[in-house]
Amino acid sequence: MSALQDLIPTVNKLQDIVTNTNLTDLDLPLLTVIGSQSAGKSSVLENIVGKDFLPRGTGIVTRRPLILQLINIEKDDPLVHRADFEMDEDHTEVTLEDHLRKGGVGAAHPIQPAEWGEFLHIPGKRFYNFDNIRKEIENETARIAGKNKGISRIPINLKVYSPNVLNLTMVDLPGLTKIPIGDQPTDIERQIKNLILEYISKPNSIILAVSPANVDLVNSESLKLARQVDPLGKRTIGILSKLDLMDHGTNALDILTGKVYPLRLGFIGVVNRSQQDISVNKSLEDSLKSEQDFFQNHPAYKTIASRCGTEFLAKTLNKTLMHHIRERLPDIKAKLNTLMGQTEQELASYGDLNIVSKENRGSLILTLMNKFANNFISSIEGNSSEISTKELCGGARIYYIYNEVFGNSLLAINPVSNLPVQDIRTAIRNSTGPRPSLFVPELAFDLLVKPQIKLLESPSHRCVELVYEELMKICHNCGSQELSRYPKLQTRLIETVSDLLRERLGPTTKYVESLIEIHRAYINTNHPNFVGAAAAMASVVEERQKQKQKPKEQKHIPNGTAVTENGHKPHKSLDSNSTLDEFKELEKKSSGQPAHGDKESFLNFFFGKDQSQTASGSSSAADPFKYESEPDGLQFNIPSQSPIEQKMEHLNLKEDEELSEREQLECELIRRLIISYFSIVREMIQDQVPKAIMCLLVNFSKESVQNTLVRKLYKEDLFDDLLFEDENLSQEREKCEKLLATYREAASIISEVV
Template identity: 35%
Template structure:
């Protein structure tokens, strides 16, 4: 980037806003700031003094003027002054994007130059090091630096450039830079040892070399830099495309935006519920997938958790029979006892049914919250949309619950003992409560990885196996190839229960155990299986349920009435209890099947489909009536700022790519000079006879400045 200044002035970072046009004042300010930072007794500091000079006569480079190596501390300098200065110098010249000007006076021994020695350490190939020889006019009479400047003696890959600076006498006499440059030019043209190479000597030539190196560096970094800019441009192009059409003065803008936002919200909600092939989320389940799990895994499991407590159920049946007979001794099994018990069990189903409605309602609200994130550009619209839709979902929740309760009440109102699947009194005597697994056969119900938790602890660590669940057994293998079977566990008399998650474990655990107090696996009474999430546990428990492995119900019976647990039963009453028990089991199986089918359909019709229709047909009208459109579509300050920043960035990237295109075609880079034999630098480890001054010039491609 080329900057042209018609007046010369300077600015210090510590004096922001103040322009120095008198460079004597600049010199004085440097001295004052140095004394302020380091003290007046020759102290040192790594804190830089930042000075920016604006002039048509200088290059767009940043120069870091580093101190020479000091061997012996003086004044307030610390004892390790040499180490501190060396570390300070290395901090700058070690950067790969720096050019190093190794400055050495001509009247000292070049072989002992600290500047060249330090440069060699960080730039062994010599690609970044340029030798600068000063004080050529102060050499002893009869001596010159011709062979050094011709790069014959002690050569460097980039050679040496000689300069003649102002002396202290010239500075005190206020000799200006222009006069100093003319005097330098005259010196090289008139000196017999240097006149043949005068065009390659002097401060102007040094500027030219540095400018050429800057150009070379820019060209070398352009391909990678262009690729980076193009990637950035592509990454923001889609977002900027929307912003480019932004017209704040358009009176219809807010109306169009509102329509687009509501339409987008409706599409997103439908996709999350109904499923979609495009933009599939692979990190988590969508709202629709979670609702599906509620319908087909969580809800059936909650129903089975309401399974009768056998001892309590038999006691209730016996009480019902006795209470119906009263003081008489009954000869026949009373069907009124059956109806009383069945109705009581049906009423218990209200809990799981209402819970499933709550779970679906929560998933719908969570889905709405995720969909409204795209409306964050307009905070009020986002809040109102979420409030209106969530409020409507809760309205539908109440109506759905009313309908669910009505379905349960309908089942209670009439006990249909003529149902084709009901076993009836004739077959009830010999029927048991076995799960009908014969119809299922030994088909595979589920496969997946599980960790055996309790066995692994005893053997030094939990271990993961590949489990296969069928209608008759649970087997586990070494891996999913199912070649090496570790064990097969029959499902007879098994139940499942939850295990409390330990403080140190991230796993979720459930356990299998035998209802007859037998060992489940080898010497273990129970088998603890661990999953990564509670959802996975619920899914496995639902699969076990399909295989006939029911959840355990902890007995919470009261022991206050001892005779309630230990009442004696005559053989006739015992047969009647067994008959009604089998009838209840048969009828409740019919009811469960019916409820499992009807409740998801009811929720789908009264909640999910209704909410979708509301969003499509009525949401926009509710938004118009809820608040003023201008307030509703008021853009957030963060979004306005982001839009401006993205548009500025987009424009800057396009301009940068255009400039790079111009540089690529208009600049010519010079190749690096061939390597030279600079082994003399490696052999020279002696300290310099006089302080030397390495100066580093860095070229970061980001802003084309030199550091």
């Protein structure tokens, strides 16, 4: 039985550890006392202890949880005679006999009383006067919870040593209330319920639900809360107080025998001191004797008198708590082992504090540098052990930039979207100078295609920037948990690699620009994939023949001249409405000769055969520079504005000027040649730019990152600064070490009895 009796002191030691270290993960067995205000909770506890020590008054008196540990101690225990403690001040009058008995001056054999209290927040001090214990509880409550009627969840831990108590561990919680009174918070009911539920919801908690007998049991707030967390009543003990205050002729026998509200641990009836007994300072010894007489002499309770009263309650609680601890202790030990394992793992993640010494600083920095560089390289190559499954990263993202982002950007460029037909005609005219052209001038093609090749420069620049940004992102994610211990070293590593990438960004961008300039410097029309002028012209002719078959949405006047719906002649433009027949018709009218097929028409236009003026001469209306004479033949009729001035005035109004059939064919030919050559250059740029970026930026960074880190950071005068440990991490390690020591101490205490 001695081993069983040691269980409660063992849990008390664990409870001290839990309270001191604020452990919330360790659920210890204890008795939780709950009840409404004025239900008699305090009186029940004082009866069990045998001392008046709890605050009394109106409203909420218990405003902080009070963890009460009762420790049975013999009068001749060595602990009683220890002198290494501070005594509380006793301001009551003391007789000479009492002074000598307590060890005053002249006492031959100082005798210390065997009943005292100790607070966990005042170590090394004993309270022999229990009135001072009450005052300390009030002062400590006001210190944390304030002097108003607010509550706090921070507990007060009180140990009571006495030969007259049984080993018990109980927690007294604030009484349940409904309506705020005075300066109580408006949500006081919710606060108290939440605090009570926090304690009684734990599986290892035994609930002591105190209910007054003079109130209907169905209105018991304590039993109502207990049922929420313990619906089967397996760990609830009902305490029925104030049995002596029930109406005459009524009793609570059915409740005490479990017929009204069955609980596995049953109901126990008690009789507390009345207010009059407290007023006349009736001793607790006399009150306990009166309680025993009440049950033995009451006609309804005398048959169960041996199972009622404070003495039976204390024995039942002691026995119940010991058995409960014995059942739960193996689970507590297993929980402790789990917590120790988790804490040891967390401590290992912070690194060994003694790993850094003056001798091994260089090797440690070199090791961390190598890990950082290897993480950088592995992330690019896709060999990292921490590959994300949620998004593309590292080398895979670089490939995505090349293949999807850059490729689609190039394909989205329309090489002739910013090149109007009027600009093409102007370039052709400007490239011929004062001479008529036999063929479409090659200079016009060069002049027009070079700006279009320049369109490839912007996507190429953006490709370089995106790869650079991804490498920077990889660099910032290369840290490890070990490296996080040294924030300055990690920062310097990132800065060094960032500088390396920044240095390579300029040459890479410049080389990509040079690729575009190379293609603009020499237009190679002999490229095997280039369509060529003859093939392009053949495709234009073929397309016009196909368009000939399409119906025209035009209106026709009686003489056969085609007009649009608004009555104007159709504008000759470079579109599918200009057919080959119109081209032949226009040539026939100009030369006065019938057309001799497509080949002859092609030669007529591109060899400059314009026979619109006949050999017999032309009328004055056909020559805009010849003035007309009056009928008398002596006077010149000079118009207000000469035809030359009119032509010069409309020289820049290209939008209003119609394209001739020859100009349409020339523009369409140039347009198709630009598209063909641009496609060739685009394909080469799409292949060459990623290769250049890989060579000059990505691969260069991979190959030189480790040497760069060593060259710039592996200097002995930087070691102390680089290995400066993060203060927050040091605090976390220290906290983790204390927590692990606490778990080990708790495990050692449990191993003594398990």
